Amino acid sequence: MENGYSSVRNLGDIKKKYTVPDLRYIAGHSIGIIAVDLKYPKLPGNVANATTYDFPVLYKKVEFKIEQLFEGDPALKETIINAAKELEKEGVRAVVGACGFFANFQQDVADALEIPAFLSSMVQLPMIKIGLKKGRKIGIITASGGNITEKMLRDMGVAPEDVYVEDIGGLDGFKTIRYEYEYLDNESIAETVVGAAEKLVREHDDVGAILLECSDIPPYAYMVQDAVNLPVFDFITMINWAHYATTQKPYYGYF
Missing domain, CATH: 3.40.50.1860 (Rossmann fold)
Structure with missing residues (x-):
């Protein structure tokens, strides 16, 4: 385990003891998603629909007008950073946003976290x-x-x-x-x-x-x-990329 990463490679190894840097009530979600509280139907494929992904994700809701995000309203900075930090504390390995205009706060959030942030498509x-x-x-x-x-x-x-x-x-x-x-x-x-x-x-x-x-x-x-x-x-090409970069797995096959 390095840099806060702890991985299970072989559950058959019953003699092995597993430790994690910070014990949490849930585990196994690689991507944390900051989502604005917008209420309309979300189809599979939408960033805010969890069935879009072949891996677990964790959402954190933020509440403000979407126009504020479009405009990059500085008043949103603290709210967005706090949401990203909460996701980090829950154990995600990368944080993304659920709107391209989170780009307005990309560097602010990246600088505030120890894990990567890819807020915008x-x-x-x-x-x-x-x-x-x-x-x-x-x-x-x-x-x-x-x-x-x-x-x-x-x-x-x-x-x-x-x-x-x-x-x-x-x-x-x-x-x-x-x-x-x-x-x-x-x-x-x-x-x-x-x-x-x-x-x-x-x-x-x-x-x-x-x-x-x-x-x-x-x-x-x-x-x-x-x-x-x-x-x-x-967004999905980006989120998949971030997931696989932060959740590498061994390859199996023959040669």
Whole structure:
């Protein structure tokens, strides 16, 4: 056991004694997710739906207006840091957010924890960029295009000229999520997200990959990829990456 990690590799080893640095009432969740208290149906694939994952996750609810998060309201900083610290105390190995605009507090939270924080799907931008042919750009589909600022992009590791931003937040097809309806117009949302991706590649022939900023739209990632035939990144690609990096397992097979 090092750096607070304790792993069980062979439960058949009955003679082994296991110790952990801090005893807790629950265990085994690698990823902690900070989720804003937004009430509308959450489909599998949504960051806030636990069946999305093939591994345990732990949620921590925070309560404030989503517009405050979009705008990066400094008044939220303490609340978000405290939620991240609570997840750390519960034993998670990495903390993520359930909205791309947690990017506004990425460095604040990373600096406050001893474990990694990957608060926004947009932390993947530099990795996507480095994998693309020179001159290719990333199409970002977002719930609030006006709040993706030059500062945010640079804080995430890319320049404004590296991306195209397609805003779906004000479209009718997205309103059942954006304005917290009690029902989800799944067909309309799917058409809106796919249509945004098709618009990006139609208007910009140098788009090399798509990034879905919003934590609500990974359920439609496969539809986007089917429509535009490009790599599609979202919150789930990031969360899976963080999980496997912090929960390595031995390989079995033959040679």
